[in-house]
Amino acid sequence: MNTPTIKEQSTYTENGIIYPSKVMLDLNKLKKVYPTPKGEYVVLEDLNLQIMREEFVTIIGHSGCGKTTMLSMIAGLNPISGGNISVLGNPVKGPGPDRGVIFQSPSLMPWMTALQNVMLGVDQVFSHATKVQRRDIAKYYLHKVGLEGAFHKKAIELSQGMQQRVGIARAFAIKPKVLLLDEPFGMLDSLTRGELQDILIEIWNKEKITAVMITHDVDEAIFLADRVIMMTSGPKAKIGDVLNINFERPRTRKDVLEHPDYYQYRKHLIDFLEH
Numbered sequence: 001m002n003t004p005t006i007k008e009q010s011t012y013t014e015n016g017i018i019y020p021s022k023v024m025l026d027l028n029k030l031k032k033v034y035p036t037p038k039g040e041y042v043v044l045e046d047l048n049l050q051i052m053r054e055e056f057v058t059i060i061g062h063s064g065c066g067k068t069t070m071l072s073m074i075a076g077l078n079p080i081s082g083g084n085i086s087v088l089g090n091p092v093k094g095p096g097p098d099r100g101v102i103f104q105s106p107s108l109m110p111w112m113t114a115l116q117n118v119m120l121g122v123d124q125v126f127s128h129a130t131k132v133q134r135r136d137i138a139k140y141y142l143h144k145v146g147l148e149g150a151f152h153k154k155a156i157e158l159s160q161g162m163q164q165r166v167g168i169a170r171a172f173a174i175k176p177k178v179l180l181l182d183e184p185f186g187m188l189d190s191l192t193r194g195e196l197q198d199i200l201i202e203i204w205n206k207e208k209i210t211a212v213m214i215t216h217d218v219d220e221a222i223f224l225a226d227r228v229i230m231m232t233s234g235p236k237a238k239i240g241d242v243l244n245i246n247f248e249r250p251r252t253r254k255d256v257l258e259h260p261d262y263y264q265y266r267k268h269l270i271d272f273l274e275h
């Protein structure tokens with residue numbers, strides 16, 4: 001009998017290409033320079049980060065350090081000044097359906113229904129599927145975010161929290177390899193924020209899409225993540241520290257808050273941000 005070697009088990013094959021299994025997203029010596037009237041501003045320099053398959057990482061750092069810049073470069077929406085970014089070994093050269101983005105404001109088409117908004121992405125990515133199959137995908141994710149009663153409501157008629165639910169459904173529905181979230185709950189009240197964190201993590205527990213989420217909320221960073229990545233303050237920001245969150249999954253907010261390690265984690269992050 002052929003027993004798989006450790007090497008075989010630790011690789012991942014897609015389209016006939018073998019990749020190191022664990023690395024989904026690789027940021028290598030990443031640099032970003034913005035031209036400004038006063039000269040060049042080096043936001044990020046020598047930033048190295050590897051994010052694994054099925055990993056959920058949260059990113060924290062002071063305002064203006066370059067978190068959105070980094071995420072938008074991963075999304076392919078912001079040109080890279082130096083170094084490189086790759087997804088499963090493929091260099092990022094622009095936006096693509098392998099990366100789904102959830103922004104702070106979901107930017108839905110206001111005159112379109114919740115279903116039509118989700119269908120926009122699904123139609124593009126699954127153009128080979130039938131109309132019924134595409135509708136089923138969109139409906140499945142709208143159901144998952146608790147909007148089964150609002151398929152046909154126009155986006156403009158939805159509350160901010162409901163709009164962000166559509167944003168979450170839209171991102172998951174295109175089945176990306178990497179989900180990029182830029183403070184997706186930053187504009188919501190704390191109750192809605194908690195509800196949407198629960199919805200996000202419930203879908204994620206099932207789909208395990210590699211996720212990278214920026215947040216300013218230390219508790220959110222701990223609750224959702226396998227690792228919290230701390231960025232140094234700019235200019236020339238890089239990764240300053242990394243905290244592994246060893247809580248079991250699936251986890252509930254109650255489990256996390258009652259865990260003896262919770263306050264150690266919290267203290268670690270707050271100490272980093274205060275120094």
Ligand SMILES: Nc1ncnc2c1ncn2[C@@H]1O[C@H](COP(=O)(O)OP(=O)(O)OP(=O)(O)O)[C@@H](O)[C@H]1O
Pocket residue numbers: 034035036041043061062063064065066067068069070234
């Ligand atoms: N297009 C641009 N041109 C020039 N400077 C820019 C541009 N976009 C961002 N910056 C500057 O780059 C720095 C990093 O901005 P960025 O939005 O990435 O930070 P951030 O960490 O996401 O901030 P926040 O937490 O406040 O959202 C800031 O000083 C910002 O003013």
